[in-house]
Amino acid sequence: MAETLVLVPGLACTARLFEPQIAALSGERPILVADHRQDDSIPAIAGRLLREAPERFALAGLSMGGYIALEVMRQAPERVARLALLDTNARPDSVEASQDRERLIALAQAGRFEDIHSRLWPRLVHSARQRDQALQEVVFGMMRETGAQAYIRQQRAIMARADSRPLLPGIEIPTLVLVGEQDAITPPEIAREMAEMIEWASLVVLPESGHLATLEQPDRVTQALRLWLDRN
Numbered sequence: 001m002a003e004t005l006v007l008v009p010g011l012a013c014t015a016r017l018f019e020p021q022i023a024a025l026s027g028e029r030p031i032l033v034a035d036h037r038q039d040d041s042i043p044a045i046a047g048r049l050l051r052e053a054p055e056r057f058a059l060a061g062l063s064m065g066g067y068i069a070l071e072v073m074r075q076a077p078e079r080v081a082r083l084a085l086l087d088t089n090a091r092p093d094s095v096e097a098s099q100d101r102e103r104l105i106a107l108a109q110a111g112r113f114e115d116i117h118s119r120l121w122p123r124l125v126h127s128a129r130q131r132d133q134a135l136q137e138v139v140f141g142m143m144r145e146t147g148a149q150a151y152i153r154q155q156r157a158i159m160a161r162a163d164s165r166p167l168l169p170g171i172e173i174p175t176l177v178l179v180g181e182q183d184a185i186t187p188p189e190i191a192r193e194m195a196e197m198i199e200w201a202s203l204v205v206l207p208e209s210g211h212l213a214t215l216e217q218p219d220r221v222t223q224a225l226r227l228w229l230d231r232n
Contacts, residue, residue: 002029003081004057005229006049008036008065010087010212011154012143017062020218021225029229032057036068037150042161046071050079058229060084060176062214063186064154070164073171084176084228086221087211089186090164090194101155113148123184126210135215168197175201176228180209180216202228 005025009017015033022031034049045068059080061069066088073080093101104116117140122130129135143151175198179191188205195203204224209216 002229004030004032004054006032006034006053006057006059008034008049008059008061008068009142010061010063010065011158012146012151013062013065013139014142014145016138016142017212018214021214021222024222025225025229029058030054034065034068036064036154037146038153040153040156042067042071042157043075045157046075050076053079055079056081058082058084060086060225061088062086063088063211064158067158067161067164070167071162073167074162074164077171080173082174082176082228082231083171084178084225085191085194086176086178087180087183087186087191087213088194089190090168090197091190092161092163093159098159101159105152105155108148108152113151114144116151117143124211125216126180126182126208128208129210129216135212138215139212165193165197168194169199171198172200174228174231176204176224177201178204178206178213178221178224180206180211180213182209183211183213185211 007018032053036045039045039048049072056079059069059072066085070090107116177191177195179188181188195201206213206217206220214221
């Protein structure tokens with residue numbers, strides 16, 4: 001039987017982030033979407049994932065999901081058969097990024113959670129998708145489903161994450177590093193840095209995509225994942 005694929009969503013995202021890929025790949029292998037809404041640290045989220053996952057699995061995370069995937073590699077590398085890092089970053093949070101997160105947390109704590117979406121939307125997707133109402137409703141819907149308290153826990157976890165760059169040279173499993181060419185949050189140069197530090201990595205830069213590649217270019221992401229899953 002094909003190994004289970006564990007998918008880890010990004011900040012304020014749910015399984016809907018991977019809905020096109022789940023639909024395309026679920027007939028080929030078991031798929032599990034990790035729960036990243038209950039805990040307030042990346043190590044705790046990774047620990048929950050490891051308790052719920054099978055003994056050995058393929059692991060793919062987008063954005064915050066990538067931070068969690070790298071922590072899984074820190075805690076239990078022997079359990080991961082292959083790794084996909086999508087629109088993510090191995091670096092710790094910068095001072096500026098943490099300051100931005102504190103401002104967003106303050107909005108959530110003040111009962112203005114829905115204002116956060118309008119502030120973030122322009123940075124989340126490719127410029128050509130800014131007026132895509134259907135895509136915007138999916139993203140806003142995931143945020144509403146996450147809720148303010150889980151969002152705050154996620155932001156706190158992200159701010160405290162470790163620098164995962166020292167891990168990268170030791171990763172010796174098939175690894176996909178994928179990024180949207182117009183990703184404003186984790187841009188292509190960040191992805192390229194990770195790919196260059198992982199000997200077994202392949203880098204895919206998707207045209208006409210921003211930070212949410214799985215929803216912006218679903219077919220291309222699915223194709224890249226399928227090639228990665230088939231690698232020996």
